[in-house]
Amino acid sequence: MTGAVSHGDPHAAESGHAQRGISNPILGMALFITSEVMFFSGLFAAYFATRAANQPWPPEAFGELLEPLSLILVATIILILSSFTCQFAVWSIRKGDRAGFIRNISITFVLGIIFLVMQMYDYSILFGEGMTLGSGPFGTTYYTLTGFHGAHVFGGVLMLGVVLYRGLAGQFSAKHHDAVEAVSLYWHFVDVVWILLFSILYLV
């Protein structure tokens, strides 16, 4: 993963080539997140186009279901909190504080799972009220956007699990923790997407 000349080249350091700036895995993750942003841009564009073509929005049948001051607000706060704990974990491992890192990444991992459970509970309520993917533009866009976000949270929880496992195995240190940095970038991205989703679905 080091550059072309890292193995055995005495001049690598003096030519300033070896490991300068952002590392390969973190740059790779940043680019992956860029592509994910574009994926959600497509879904958001579809949401706004559908919403503009269907008034009133939300339709009266489902209007009272989307009450922002409810379970979903708690879920939102939990996800935002998990972004903070994730960043605390990064700061801990940067200082070489492994215990603090494990503690914070465990909390993040658990908060992520709680968010997913709450989302499933929310879905069960909505299904109970007769709102499905097939019940018109509102149901389609609601489940597609929150569903793909939930899938990304699920992916993030898996990544957090891997990072936690590797942390427990003692694989990270102040110098070597690219995976932690990359996963935390991804987790923040998932959080930002949710804040936007919550805003357009529940507030605006």
Place this chain on the structure above:
Amino acid sequence: MATHALSPAAVPAYRGGIYEWLTTTDHKKIGIMYVINSFLFFLVGGMFALLVRTELAQPGIQFFTNEHVYNESFSIHATVMIFLFIIPMLAGLGNYAVPLMIGAPDMAFPRINALSFWMLPLGGILLLMGFLVPGGAAAAGWTSYPPLSERGALSSPGAGQDLWIVALILIGTSSILGGINFLVTIFKMRAPGMTLFRMPIMVWTILVTSVLVVMATPVITSALVMLFIDRNYGGSFFNPETGGTAVLYQNVFWFYSHPAVYVMVLPAMGVISEVLPVFSRKPLFGYKAFIFATAGIGALGFSVWAHHMFTTGAVFLPFFALMTFFIAVPTGVKMFNWVFTMFRGQLTFSTPLIFAIGFLTMFLIGGINGAFSAAVPVDFALHDTYWVVAHLHYVLFGGSVFGVFAGLYYWFPKMTGRMLDEGLGKVHFALMFIGFNLTFFPMHMLGIKGMPRRIADYASTAGWNDWNLLATVGGFLIGISMLPFIWNVFVSLRNGKVAGDDPWEGNTLEWATSSPPPPYNFDRLPEIRSERPLFDARHGLVAHDTNAPREVEDGQKAIGAGPGEGREGQA
């Protein structure tokens, strides 16, 4: 310090032939597999094209049993050619060339590189499996506009359309992972001295292409996902009956698919920008201008998608027409780059150069008739006629495919250590060039005479008979032109002239290592002080480092030598 000696990493344990290829993470083997896989799909896509041309040779339905099979044929033809041939073929050439050109031992993420490749045959098989399911393969065109592609008795009831969606999501994911890999490789893995503005043009075009892939491909993934939800879970994204918007699909689709046109042509431009200087014995005219033009095309590419949708009445016509005209400017800059590279050069008409000239001339026609169609009134008249078919083939076949073959003839010696036969190569070019123009030039006439695309039958009195017959004859000539190429590859692999490290006297780093290169690519690298490090090495770095102390290492190759040594090597 004259050289950067590179000691190889530990040599991997030997694994038997086929197992080695199936499990490799070597970018060169993966690149070659990309090329072979793409070429096979090129033949598959070509078969479908010939079926389409056979049906259209004469008015009436004489070849297919019904029109639905015809619809499947042109849909699968286009899908295969775009997503399984041109895009991965160019990605494959890039995969092979980019790490070598920047002096890297491999791509940044070798295992992700292997994953990107293996998703392609999987996607291709899924796509073609559509022919085995009830209702047949996808038949809504490669654009798959709703309502044609929605599930319905009169549109696309079968699972073929779903297989098409899943295949394209897989192939798109492969592209995105490949694009990320290219970007990290180019930004992080360059050899000492290889600054951004000393990178070969091919690397620059792959860089811009990768940005387009990473930014645009996820958007079509979102369109495909929505289409899938509409078809399978009763969603109402694109179905106006239940409150959806049909034009939404076109917007999201073309937001990817127009930049995809540049994904399909920029790397081919990169290939000929490597070929033309080498066979003209001159540096590329206007190196930086070319780079800025490439970046300009990439940036403008995101603001022109709706020129595919002029006749929907749902887009702001002046803006998209104007931006489309603007794209002609950086493209025109590139034409000057290429023409003035050749101007007063010592041209050697080897096969790669001939194919590059084929690109130049045919892409010029494709570009001009494209700018012509960008005018709104013209587009209203020509929309969905054979004019569009002519235009896109002049760009993607006359441009990209000629560029692909230029690249294959150019890098074949590096990939295999053998030269392709020049005579057979020229026969291949002549047949393909004549066949191409016979096929696609008449389509301009058909378009102007009003023949719509995607029809299986036409009236014998419409005046389209002769041009259609001519196009069919040309189509088969293109098919025949592949025979000398395939024969050439097989013969040359066994008996071709041994290439040596640098058969073309190239400028870029891939020619500094053996043919084929070792798994770790380079034993040592020449100093990199310009965008033509091998030229500098051959001619002794005349312009650079004249005061540098001379170092002589016994047995060192001329290209690795310091100032002055290379000149002796030349003499």
